[in-house]
Amino acid sequence: MSSTPLGDFIRTKRDSIQPESLGLPERGRRRSPGLRRLDLAARAGVSVEYLTRIEQGRDRNPSAAVLHAIADALSLDASERNHLRYLAKITAGECPSHTRPAPPRRDVRPSVLETLRLLEPGIAIVTNRLGDVLARTSGFEAVTGGTGLLDGDVPNVTRYVFTDPRARALFADWDDIADQQAFDLWLGPSVESSAWFTAELASVAGPDFARRLNRHVVPQRGVLRLNHPAGPALQLHRETLDLPTDEQQLIVFLPADEQTARAVEQLRHRPLGRLRSIS
Structure with missing residues (x-):
């Protein structure tokens, strides 16, 4: 399974949320903590398969509407929403691993x-x-x-x-x-x-x-x-x-x-x- 900053963030936030905090019913014992992918997909109005592709890095360019829906489904605050949007930009335009980018400029106006x-x-x-x-x-x-x-x-x-x-x-x-x-x-x-x-x-x-x-x-x-x-x-x-x-x-x-x-x-x-x- 590949990974992207966007997928990592969504998965990390999903794992940190207890279903009861969102009013979701208890579905019995789970192998991993947090919100089920099924529940997050339902709250965001997307398919489980599509959410899986985003989390696993197989879809690197979700639309702004999808990102907004996922942010609502995860109940992200303003700072977390900004981070989600920023990671989406990084994920969509990640640098190839075989290149070594140049260091940033250090001059001050x-x-x-x-x-x-x-x-x-x-x-x-x-x-x-x-x-x-x-x-x-x-x-x-x-x-x-x-x-x-x-x-x-x-x-x-x-x-x-x-x-x-x-x-x-x-x-x-x-x-x-x-x-x-x-x-x-x-x-x-x-x-x-x-x-x-x-x-x-x-x-x-x-x-x-x-x-x-x-x-x-x-x-x-x-x-x-x-x-x-x-x-x-x-x-x-x-x-x-x-x-x-x-x-x-x-x-x-x-x-x-x-x-x-x-x-x-x-x-x-x-x-x-x-x-x-x-x-």
Whole structure:
């Protein structure tokens, strides 16, 4: 049986739903948990054979109406519906396995860099969905200094989370952050770029990365909790501005409480770097 991101997501969601939660009758003991394919097909108004083809990757281009019906049948929320549509696009245009796509662009527009400068000395970065830190403020350098996150010519949060032992000490909720970074690879700058980075990371990140990548669970993004090596515990809100034409994001981190605000101010008095852009 072949597999596609779309089929994996539908099957994962189906397995996670208890029939009783949808008002369906109990049909006796089952070999596998979750919603039967028969029941999902009936709720979506499609044949079991067609749903099987989608789940097994033998039909890679279902219509928008079918996707909408499946989303309704699975009672997906807004984030999950967006993910379903995105995976449908990936599945319909997946890269051939015999080609190795080129890495994504890493240049940042001057106007975006100027916006970042206006946020100084705040905590902000420009990144893409692959986790590349393309530019950052001195405030971001202050709160991540000594953690290893910004080591290397092209810092990458996703690679850091899965391959650097220091990440588990820095992120108080490492499991949640790992889920978020893996999930965001599905929203990469392009199918080609995401495939390139995933192939590169899989060889060094191990099976835990692959497991999280293929879970297709839309993560909840709460307060970011950091354990800074200098001592202070930080709690930060994240505000994200999408830059769709650049396939990038501007992320601003704001202290979530007075204790964090004081700790950030202390960290800013440490030796600071300058705004940096990676090109």
